[in-house]
Amino acid sequence: MNKEEMKRTLKKFVKNPSAMIGIGLLLFFVVIAIIAPYIAPPVIPNDADLEKIDNLLNDYKEENKDMILYYFQSYYDTVYGFVEMDYESVKELGQAVEKYKDKEITKDDLIAVIQPLSEYYIIDYSYYQKLTDVDKLDGFLDVINQYKEGTVSEEEFEKELKPFAENGFVTYKYFKEFDKKPEKYIKRIESEVSKKDDLEKSILNSITDEVNSYDQRMILAGKYKEKMENLKVSSDFLNDAKSFYKEVHKTYINSINFDPYLMPNVNMTTQPQPPSEDHPFGVSNSKDIYYGVIWGTRTGFKIGLVVVSIATVIGLFIGSVSAYFGGWIDEIMMRITDIFMSIPFMLSAMVLTTILGTGLDKVMIAMVVFGWMGTARLIRGNILQAKNEQYVIAAKALGVADWKIIIKHILPNTIFPVVVQASMRIGSMVITAASLSFLGVGAPQGYADWGSILTYARDWMLGGGDNPFQFWYTIVYPGTAMVLFVLAWNLVGDALRDIFDPKLRM
Numbered sequence: 001m002n003k004e005e006m007k008r009t010l011k012k013f014v015k016n017p018s019a020m021i022g023i024g025l026l027l028f029f030v031v032i033a034i035i036a037p038y039i040a041p042p043v044i045p046n047d048a049d050l051e052k053i054d055n056l057l058n059d060y061k062e063e064n065k066d067m068i069l070y071y072f073q074s075y076y077d078t079v080y081g082f083v084e085m086d087y088e089s090v091k092e093l094g095q096a097v098e099k100y101k102d103k104e105i106t107k108d109d110l111i112a113v114i115q116p117l118s119e120y121y122i123i124d125y126s127y128y129q130k131l132t133d134v135d136k137l138d139g140f141l142d143v144i145n146q147y148k149e150g151t152v153s154e155e156e157f158e159k160e161l162k163p164f165a166e167n168g169f170v171t172y173k174y175f176k177e178f179d180k181k182p183e184k185y186i187k188r189i190e191s192e193v194s195k196k197d198d199l200e201k202s203i204l205n206s207i208t209d210e211v212n213s214y215d216q217r218m219i220l221a222g223k224y225k226e227k228m229e230n231l232k233v234s235s236d237f238l239n240d241a242k243s244f245y246k247e248v249h250k251t252y253i254n255s256i257n258f259d260p261y262l263m264p265n266v267n268m269t270t271q272p273q274p275p276s277e278d279h280p281f282g283v284s285n286s287k288d289i290y291y292g293v294i295w296g297t298r299t300g301f302k303i304g305l306v307v308v309s310i311a312t313v314i315g316l317f318i319g320s321v322s323a324y325f326g327g328w329i330d331e332i333m334m335r336i337t338d339i340f341m342s343i344p345f346m347l348s349a350m351v352l353t354t355i356l357g358t359g360l361d362k363v364m365i366a367m368v369v370f371g372w373m374g375t376a377r378l379i380r381g382n383i384l385q386a387k388n389e390q391y392v393i394a395a396k397a398l399g400v401a402d403w404k405i406i407i408k409h410i411l412p413n414t415i416f417p418v419v420v421q422a423s424m425r426i427g428s429m430v431i432t433a434a435s436l437s438f439l440g441v442g443a444p445q446g447y448a449d450w451g452s453i454l455t456y457a458r459d460w461m462l463g464g465g466d467n468p469f470q471f472w473y474t475i476v477y478p479g480t481a482m483v484l485f486v487l488a489w490n491l492v493g494d495a496l497r498d499i500f501d502p503k504l505r506m
Contacts, residue, residue, distance in 0.1 A: 012499045022491030025484055033297045040294035042260035047252055049075035053245055060238050068241055072228055075248070080221035086122045087218055093117060094211035097204055107131070114207070123210050130167055130203050137196045140164060144190050154182060161189065169199060220251065261295055261448045263287040272460055272471045282473040285456035287446065289473065293481050295448035299360070300485050303433045304426035307367045312422050314368070315375025316415075320406050322376070323383035334380070341373045349432060353441045360449070363433050363442045371429070375418055382414035389413075416496075424493030427486030434482055453478040 013019050032039075046054075049071045056064045056071070096113040099105045111131055118128035143160045146152040152160075158178055165175035170192050174185040227244055234240040265286045266279060273283035281289035322333040349366045356362040386392065387410065395405045434451030436442030438458075443449040457474035 013495060016495045016498065018491045019495030022488045022493075022495065025488035026492065029297050029301070029485055029488065032294060033301055036294050036298055037260070040291045042258075043264040044253060044258060045256065046249075047075060047078075049078065050245070050249055050252060053241075054249075057238070057242055057245060065237055069228070069232060072231070072244070072248075076221070076224055076228065079252075080217065080224060083214060083217045083221055086117075087214055089117060089122065090211055090214045093123070094208065097207055097211070101204065107135075123207070126167065127203060127207050127210075130169070131200070133163070133167055133169070134196060134200050134203065137164070137169065137193050137199070140193055141190070144186065144193065148186065154179065164193070169193065224248070261299065262446050263292045263295075263448055272457070272474050275473055281477040284453065284460075284471075284474045287453070287456060289453060289477055292448045292453045293450070293477050296450045296453065296478065296481065297485070299443070299447070299449045300430045300482075303360070303364060303367075304430050304489070307364050307371060307429045307433075308422050308426050310368045311371040311425075312375050312418065315372040316379055316411070316418065318372065319376035319379035320383055320411065323380040324387055324402065324406055324410070330380075333376075337373050337376050340370060341377075343370065345370050346432065346435065349436060350439065350441055353436055358441060358444050360433075360443045360447065363436055366436075367429055367432060371425075374421065374425075378421060379411075379414060379418055382417060383410055386410050386414050420493055420496045423496055424490055427489040427493075430482065431486060450478040450482045 053071045056068050093113050096110050100110045114128045117123045118125040147157040161175050164170045165172045170189050174189050178185050266288050267286050270285050275282045279288050318333055322330045348370045352366040353362055395409050437449050437451030438455050443452050460471040460474055
C-alpha cells in the first residue's frame, strides 16, 4: 500500500461512524485502565509501625521526631531482629550443606545441624522431616515389589504410601486415586520413588535457597541500620524520613507479594449490598463491584491483546510456511491445523485450563493453544494467491532468501485481512475468558475479572423474595463493561473490514 492509498484509507476510517464510535469506546477504556490506581486505589495492607510513621510524617511536628525514629526501630526489630539473631546458625547450616555435598560430613551430622533450627521454626520443618525420610525410600521400593508380587495387599500398600505422598516424595494424586487405577499409578509411583538422589538434591537446594534468602535479608538489614543512624543526625529530617519511609514501604509491599488485581473484602456478608456513596456499583460476595469493574478493564486488555497477539504470530508462522513451501510441509501442517480445529474451542480451553490449574496465565495459555488456527488458514489462503505474483517470482530469481520474501514481500501485501480478523477476535477472547471464569476454571476467586464478578451474581440473578430485579447491579455493571468493551473492538474490526474489502475499494 503506497502513501496515497494509505491517506485514502485513513480518510475512509475517519469518516466511518462505526470506526469513530469504536475508537471512542476504546479510548475510554484505555483511559480507565491507565487511571485505575487513582480512581479505584488498591487497599494495600500496611504494617502497624509503618502506618504510624506515615501518619506522623503527614502531620509532622518537631516533637514527632523521636516517635518516628522509635517506630522505625520497632519495625526493624520486628522484621530484621530475628534475622540478625538467627543468621549465624543459618550460615552454619549453609556451610554444613556444602560440606555434606563434598562428603566431608555424614548425613547424620547434617541432620544434627538442621534439627534444632527446624524445631524452633527458623527454617521450614519439612526440610528436616524430608531429609530423615528420604532414606526410607529404599524400604518402600521393597514394598512396591512385594505389592506387584501380590504378597502385600492394596490396603497395606496404601498405608505405606500415605506418608510419602504427604511429604511430597510421591504425587498426592497417585495416593488419592490409587484404588481407581492401581496398575497405572504403581508404575508412576515406582518411577518417582526410584529417583532418591534427585529428591535429596532437591531438598538440599531448597535449604540452600533459604540460606541465601537470609543473606539477602541481612544485607537489607545492614542498609536499614545504616540509614537509621544517618537519619538520627540528618539536617533535613522530614525529607530524609519520607524518602526512607518510601523505600522501606516498597520493600514491605514486595515482601508480602501484594496483588492489586485481587478485589478487597469490604464487609462480612455474602448477600449483595446496593450501590452507595462508598461503593458506587454495590457489593457482591463481600467484593466491591466498582473496584472489580475498573481493574477488570486492565484484565480485559491484558487477555485480549496478549492472547490475540501470540495466537496471531503463531498462526502467521504456520500459515506462511505451509503456503509458501507447499508439498508435504503444507499437508502435514494443515492436517495438524484440522485436528485442532475439529475440537470445540470452548470445550478444549476448559479442559486444558482444568489440567493446568486456575489462574489468568493458565487461561491465556489455553486460549493461545487453541486460538491460532483461524489465522493460519486465512494467511495460507492469501499467500497461495500471492506467491505466484510477478514481484515474488522476481525476488526468487534474484536469489532473495525465502524468509525475506515471506516477511518483506508477501506478508505486507496479504496481512490486512489478518489484522481485521485479529481486531475482531480480541472481543471474543475476552468473552471466552469471562465465560471460563464464570464456570470456575478461569481467573482465581477474587481476581478483578468481569467474568469472576458475574460468578458472584450467580446465586442472586433472580433477585430475592418477590422482586426479581433486587440485585440488578451485580449483573448490570460488569455485564455492561464487558458488552461495551467487546462492542468497541467489533466496531473497529467491522470498519477495517469495510475499508480493506477489495470489493468496496473500487
